[in-house]
Amino acid sequence: MTTIAVVNQKGGAGKSTIAVHLARWLHKQKKQVLVVDADGQRTSSIWLESLNYEIPFQVLQDPDELLDQLPKLADQQDWLIIDGPATLSETTRALLLWADLAIVPCQPAGVDLASASDTVRLIRQAQAIRGNLPNAVLFLNKAIKGTKLKDEAFAVLQQVQGVKLLNTIIHQRQAITDSFGQGATVFDMTGTPAGIARREFDSLFKQAMEVIDA
Ligand SMILES: Nc1ncnc2c1ncn2[C@@H]1O[C@H](COP(=O)(O)OP(=O)(O)O)[C@@H](O)[C@H]1O
Numbered sequence: 102m103t104t105i106a107v108v109n110q111k112g113g114a115g116k117s118t119i120a121v122h123l124a125r126w127l128h129k130q131k132k133q134v135l136v137v138d139a140d141g142q143r144t145s146s147i148w149l150e151s152l153n154y155e156i157p158f159q160v161l162q163d164p165d166e167l168l169d170q171l172p173k174l175a176d177q178q179d180w181l182i183i184d185g186p187a188t189l190s191e192t193t194r195a196l197l198l199w200a201d202l203a204i205v206p207c208q209p210a211g212v213d214l215a216s217a218s219d220t221v222r223l224i225r226q227a228q229a230i231r232g233n234l235p236n237a238v239l240f241l242n243k244a245i246k247g248t249k250l251k252d253e254a255f256a257v258l259q260q261v262q263g264v265k266l267l268n269t270i271i272h273q274r275q276a277i278t279d280s281f282g283q284g285a286t287v288f289d290m291t292g293t294p295a296g297i298a299r300r301e302f303d304s305l306f307k308q309a310m311e312v313i314d315a
């Protein structure tokens with residue numbers, strides 16, 4: 102009965118990657134989880150279909166359909182993970198009306214920081230209506246170690262109101278890029294690089310759960 106929406110109107114921010122990895126992280130803990138793929142590109146449903154174990158998913162992209170179906174689905178599942186769309190703010194708004202937690206991945210680049218602030222605006226509008234819900238967290242994704250851009254982006258995101266910036270940063274990692282093509286998540290892959298990525302995701306998801314006491 103916890104609904105988590107991964108949102109950011111910017112394509113390529115890492116929404117599908119986070120949604121699938123979060124679903125797998127919960128699945129590994131034997132939690133009952135359903136992924137709702139709300140993006141027309143269907144990245145997360147194609148990805149989930151390619152795994153050699155089953156994580157159930159449903160494709161639901163129309164805002165009205167989402168508003169009708171989400172409460173019913175949330176009733177039937179312990180965890181609902183929604184992979185949000187790029188660009189369609191109507192759909193993102195619908196998700197924010199039902200989510201307990203919104204997770205916003207953001208790349209450390211100027212245009213991405215601007216698009217994250219557009220997403221934060223929608224979150225704050227929903228919070229004003231719902232009495233501070235959804236809880237919302239931001240994190241830096243695809244950061245490159247030792248770059249000035251990473252530190253600057255982190256400082257900018259720290260100033261954002263209404264959304265908590267998580268300390269954990271997910272770095273640009275080849276193992277993460279490769280996981281989709283391998284029909285896997287980094288939680289299923291062997292080798293040191295996958296292990297490092299796994300530890301970052303583990304830390305990120307733990308911090309996100311603390312925000313909703315889950
Ligand atoms: N931390 C990361 N390191 C390396 N590649 C990443 C990382 N996060 C996402 N990617 C890659 O970036 C691309 C866009 O990610 P995706 O999750 O599809 O974004 P979105 O769903 O927001 O459009 C994909 O090729 C994905 O593999």
Ligand SMILES: [Mg+2]
Binds near residue numbers: 116118142185
């Ligand atoms: Mg996507």
